[in-house]
Each structure stands twice: as C-alpha cells, then as structure tokens.
Amino acid sequence: MSPAEPRVVDGLGRVVVVIPTYDEAGNLAWIVERLRVAQPAIDVIVVDDGSPDGTGQIADGLAAADPAVRVVHRTAKAGLGAAYLHGFRVALEAGYDVIGEMDADGSHQPEQLDRLLDAMxxxxxxxxxxxxxxxxxxxxxxxxxxxxxxxGNLYVRMLLGVKVRDATAGFRLFRRTALEKIDLEAVQSTGYVFQTDMVARTLAAGLTVREVPIEFVERVRGDSKMSGSVATESLKRITTWGLRERRNQVRKALRRTGSSR
Incomplete structure (x- = not known):
C-alpha cells in the first residue's frame, strides 16, 4: 500500500480512533505506537486541548513521522466531550466510515480493539x-x-431506562451513519457525562448498541482527570435528564388516556 492510498479495515472501510489529550506527554507516544502496531490499518486523530506539558508538540512529531496520525490543536481545555465532538467532526469531514474513542493513558488497551471491530x-x-x-x-x-x-451505571440504567451495563465507558466505535443520525450539533455535553449522553442518543435514534468485555487498566503514569466533583456534576446532569424523561412519559400517558375516553 502506498502512502497516498487510504488504509482500509476489512469489512468496515476507513477507520480512525480519536484520542483526546491534556497533559499526556508521558503516555501519548507509547499508546499511539501500541495502537499502530496492533491495528496498522487504523488511523489516529489526536485532539490536544493546549496541553502545557508539551503533549501537542509530541503529537506533531508523531504526525510528521507517520501519515496515519493527524493532530488537532485546540487553544483551551474545554472538556472531554468537546474534544471528542471536535475530533468526530474532523473525522466525518475526512470521510471515515467508523470513528472510535480511546483514552491516551493506556487504560484502554489497543490490543483489545479487535473485539470492538468484530462486534461492529x-x-x-x-x-x-x-x-x-x-x-x-x-x-x-x-x-x-x-x-x-x-x-453510577446502575443509576443511569434505572433513571434513563437504558440497558447498557457500562454507559460511562470511553473505549468505543461509532458507525459513521450513527453519528450522522444523532446530529452532533445538538449535543451540548462537554464533560465526562458526554459518554452517557451519546449512549442515550444512540438508543433513542433506534440504533444498535453492543457491549464487548475488555480489561480496563488504571493509568500508571500521569494524573487522572476524573475527580469527585466531575463525578458529582455528571450525576446531576443525568438526574436532570432522567426526571425530564419521566415527566415526558407521564405527559404522553395522560394524553393517551385522555384521547381514549
């Protein structure tokens, strides 16, 4: 395959994984190398939110050495969801058929990506x-x-009525047509609750969601971006959505009851 030819994954077409970064200088090259070795036909889009530790410069070096790697530089840390939405738009504009998500810290193992590809x-x-x-x-x-x-995931299932066991997980693959049907311009979530939001929107659109087992490994380098305040904010947002959904269900039931009289 020449550098000018697009890389294609059997049965899926062009596939790219979006990796958001903020202060991941100690992890980025390591995880991108693992991904490129495990899945040579898959491209990478790094979305860096202006990391002060030089992560963006490392990403530029990776892109200069490997045509399968592309970098999107953002000027400020605007949240995980905002970074993914930006990366998704770039990937859609570039014509990818399958668009994935993966953390930069090694918690998602590229060697297990084949499980997600098979399910897709x-x-x-x-x-x-x-x-x-x-x-x-x-x-x-x-x-x-x-x-x-x-x-938290039990709370999501009970309140939102979704049957997904791990709605907060960030190791994912979306079909292009799914992202187009969801309408990314309508997604307002910018933080970690973005993951749950996207699951709920996918199911609401009548699309198929499947889960495959993975081994999640806690990072060994760098600091986690998840905190108690982040988790609390996510639960507040989910509660708001859930109560709104229950209210809408009651209104629909009352309208049906009224029309049947």
Missing part, C-alpha cells in the same frame, strides 16, 4: 468496550472507585 462487523452502530459485562474487568482500581462506577 456483526452489525452494531455503536460498540462499547465494557468493564461491567461478563468477561470484563478492571485492574488496579480501589474498591471505592469500582463501587462508584458500578453504582
């Missing part, structure tokens, strides 16, 4: 690498964090 080949519109389905697991997590994640 089987017809899914969104595939989630899940920690909480049978076969999924976490490594080096304290019990408190596991309980927080499991409890």
């Amino acid at each position: 080949r089987a017809g899914a519109d969104l595939v989630i690498g899940s920690r909480w389905v049978p076969g999924g697991s976490v490594v080096n997590w304290p019990l408190r964090r596991e309980l927080l994640s499991r409890g």
Whole structure:
C-alpha cells in the first residue's frame, strides 16, 4: 500500500480512533505506537486541548513521522466531550466510515480493539468496550472507585431506562451513519457525562448498541482527570435528564388516556 492510498479495515472501510489529550506527554507516544502496531490499518486523530506539558508538540512529531496520525490543536481545555465532538467532526469531514474513542493513558488497551471491530462487523452502530459485562474487568482500581462506577451505571440504567451495563465507558466505535443520525450539533455535553449522553442518543435514534468485555487498566503514569466533583456534576446532569424523561412519559400517558375516553 502506498502512502497516498487510504488504509482500509476489512469489512468496515476507513477507520480512525480519536484520542483526546491534556497533559499526556508521558503516555501519548507509547499508546499511539501500541495502537499502530496492533491495528496498522487504523488511523489516529489526536485532539490536544493546549496541553502545557508539551503533549501537542509530541503529537506533531508523531504526525510528521507517520501519515496515519493527524493532530488537532485546540487553544483551551474545554472538556472531554468537546474534544471528542471536535475530533468526530474532523473525522466525518475526512470521510471515515467508523470513528472510535480511546483514552491516551493506556487504560484502554489497543490490543483489545479487535473485539470492538468484530462486534461492529456483526452489525452494531455503536460498540462499547465494557468493564461491567461478563468477561470484563478492571485492574488496579480501589474498591471505592469500582463501587462508584458500578453504582453510577446502575443509576443511569434505572433513571434513563437504558440497558447498557457500562454507559460511562470511553473505549468505543461509532458507525459513521450513527453519528450522522444523532446530529452532533445538538449535543451540548462537554464533560465526562458526554459518554452517557451519546449512549442515550444512540438508543433513542433506534440504533444498535453492543457491549464487548475488555480489561480496563488504571493509568500508571500521569494524573487522572476524573475527580469527585466531575463525578458529582455528571450525576446531576443525568438526574436532570432522567426526571425530564419521566415527566415526558407521564405527559404522553395522560394524553393517551385522555384521547381514549
């Protein structure tokens, strides 16, 4: 394959993984190399939110050495969801058929991406690498964090009525047609709640969501961007959505009851 020819994944077409970064200088080259070795036909878009530690410059070096890597520079840290939305738009404009998400810190293992690709080949519109389905697991997590994640996902299922076990997971593949149907311009979530928002929107659009088990590994270098305040804000947003959805359901039921009299 010559450099001018687009890379193609069997049965899926052109595939790209979007990797958002903020202060990941110690991880980025390592994770991109692993991804390119595990899946040589998959391209990479790094979206850097103006990292002060030089992550953006490292990304530029990777792009200069590898035509499969592209860098999007943003001027400020605007949130995980905002970075992904920017990367998705760039990927859609570039004509990719499948667009993925992956963290830069090594918690999502590129060597397990084939599991998500197989599920997408089987017809899914969104595939989630899940920690909480049978076969999924976490490594080096304290019990408190596991309980927080499991409890948060249970709350999502109960309040939003979705059957996804790991709606907060960030290791994903979207079919291009799914992102187009969702209408990214309508997505307002910019923080970590973006992941749950996208699951809910995908299901509401009548699309197919599948989960595959992965082993999630806690980062060993750099600082986690997840904090108690971030988790609390996400739960507040989910509660607002859930109450609004329940209110709409009650209104629809009352209208049906009134029209049947």
